[in-house]
Amino acid sequence: MAITIEHEMHKRRFGRNFGVAMVLIAFVALVFGLTLAKVSGGGSIQGFDHTYRPALDQPAAAGGVN
Amino acid sequence: MTDIRSFEQTGEAGFGDYVALLKPRVMSLVVFTAMVGLLVAPVAVHPMVAFASVLFIALGGGASGALNMWWDADIDRVMKRTQGRPVPSGRVAPEEALGLGLALSGIAVVMLALAANFVAAGLLAFTIFFYAVIYTIWLKRSTPQNIVIGGAAGAFPPMIGWAVATGGVSIESVLMFALIFMWTPPHFWALALFMRNDYGNAGVPMLTVTHGRRVTRNHILGYTLALAPVALVTGITSIGGPIYMGLAIVLNVIFVLGAWRIWRRDEDQAEADGFRVEKKFFRFSLIYLFLHFAGFLAETALRPYGLGGW
Numbered sequence: 475m476a477i478t479i480e481h482e483m484h485k486r487r488f489g490r491n492f493g494v495a496m497v498l499i500a501f502v503a504l505v506f507g508l509t510l511a512k513v514s515g516g517g518s519i520q521g522f523d524h525t526y527r528p529a530l531d532q533p534a535a536a537g538g539v540n
Numbered sequence: 541m542t543d544i545r546s547f548e549q550t551g552e553a554g555f556g557d558y559v560a561l562l563k564p565r566v567m568s569l570v571v572f573t574a575m576v577g578l579l580v581a582p583v584a585v586h587p588m589v590a591f592a593s594v595l596f597i598a599l600g601g602g603a604s605g606a607l608n609m610w611w612d613a614d615i616d617r618v619m620k621r622t623q624g625r626p627v628p629s630g631r632v633a634p635e636e637a638l639g640l641g642l643a644l645s646g647i648a649v650v651m652l653a654l655a656a657n658f659v660a661a662g663l664l665a666f667t668i669f670f671y672a673v674i675y676t677i678w679l680k681r682s683t684p685q686n687i688v689i690g691g692a693a694g695a696f697p698p699m700i701g702w703a704v705a706t707g708g709v710s711i712e713s714v715l716m717f718a719l720i721f722m723w724t725p726p727h728f729w730a731l732a733l734f735m736r737n738d739y740g741n742a743g744v745p746m747l748t749v750t751h752g753r754r755v756t757r758n759h760i761l762g763y764t765l766a767l768a769p770v771a772l773v774t775g776i777t778s779i780g781g782p783i784y785m786g787l788a789i790v791l792n793v794i795f796v797l798g799a800w801r802i803w804r805r806d807e808d809q810a811e812a813d814g815f816r817v818e819k820k821f822f823r824f825s826l827i828y829l830f831l832h833f834a835g836f837l838a839e840t841a842l843r844p845y846g847l848g849g850w
Contacts, residue, residue: 483552486554489554489555489556490552490554490555493555493558493559494555504592507588507592508589508654508655510588511586511589
């Protein structure tokens with residue numbers, strides 16, 4: 475019975491582990507977001523193939539903007 | 541049967557103790573000034589890159605704070621203001637603070653290099669080195685000019701923010717650096733005047749201890765007078781404008797006036813009213829710096845509407 479009693483130490487240990495978990499999740503999200511920003515360079519991306527598709531450039535070409 | 545409640549307190553730190561090692565209050569100033577440096581630069585940065593860069597600059601600043609707490613644990617134990625910090629209070633072991641500081645320094649510099657560029661990362665690495673080694677380990681305990689030279693570490697963030705956007709250093713970023721660099725001594729010496737014997741007991745050669753309080757008052761006035769032209773000259777560069785200039789004139793008149801009031805007082809007068817003028821000057825110094833950088837930001841924010849800048 476006594477072993478189940480929550481000690482203050484457990485609370486702190488849980489808080490610390492929870493905090494580290496949150497930091498790691500946030501870091502993963504940040505690197506993912508950063509990757510998207512770097513890869514897209516501010517434009518839209520379609521990631522299902524790796525070949526050049528002129529269709530993606532047409533709106534820009536039609537508008538006369540490079 | 542062993543009762544878990546009978547265990548000795550382990551001194552295990554909570555998550556908040558590790559956050560406290562990173563000096564979150566100092567970090568808030570780093571975040572704000574770095575963000576302003578980045579936003580007022582003439583090159584647009586992707587919001588995600590900007591967010592990540594400011595975060596890693598703050599992390600680097602926090603890491604140097606942890607290294608500072610590792611080295612200074614002995615004097616932090618003596619000073620009233622710092623006794624509750626995680627290392628002197630025994631919640632975090634000094635080696636943990638060192639490990640955290642070194643690890644976060646590495647992560648912050650590498651990630652800033654990947655998120656932004658090598659110039660910004662190099663400046664961040666130099667800032668951490670400057671604060672932890674040049675200031676904390678070397679100068680803090682050896683010269684009364686510690687605050688002046690150490691202030692450079694706190695002055696780098698807007699320069700790093702500018703480098704994130706532009707990839708370089710220019711007159712504007714140097715002037716933002718100079719603004720914080722010149723502001724730091726009067727800010728800290730005012731604190732040293734009313735914190736009384738704290739630094740003396742810890743054996744830190746603050747100007748108040750080595751040269752006396754009269755000399756400190758003279759120095760506060762001198763540095764405040766030297767700071768004003770720096771603040772005003774920054775206003776005529778590309779990051780300044782009429783809003784900033786108006787703000788800077790008002791703020792510097794009040795700041796110089798405050799420094800003059802500190803200068804003309806002696807210890808008996810200060811003692812009599814509980815260092816009211818010194819405390820007021822210290823509090824205003826925080827507003828002073830915040831509003832100068834808010835002024836730069838306002839000039840940039842209003843530029844699209846034809847209001848900001850010259």
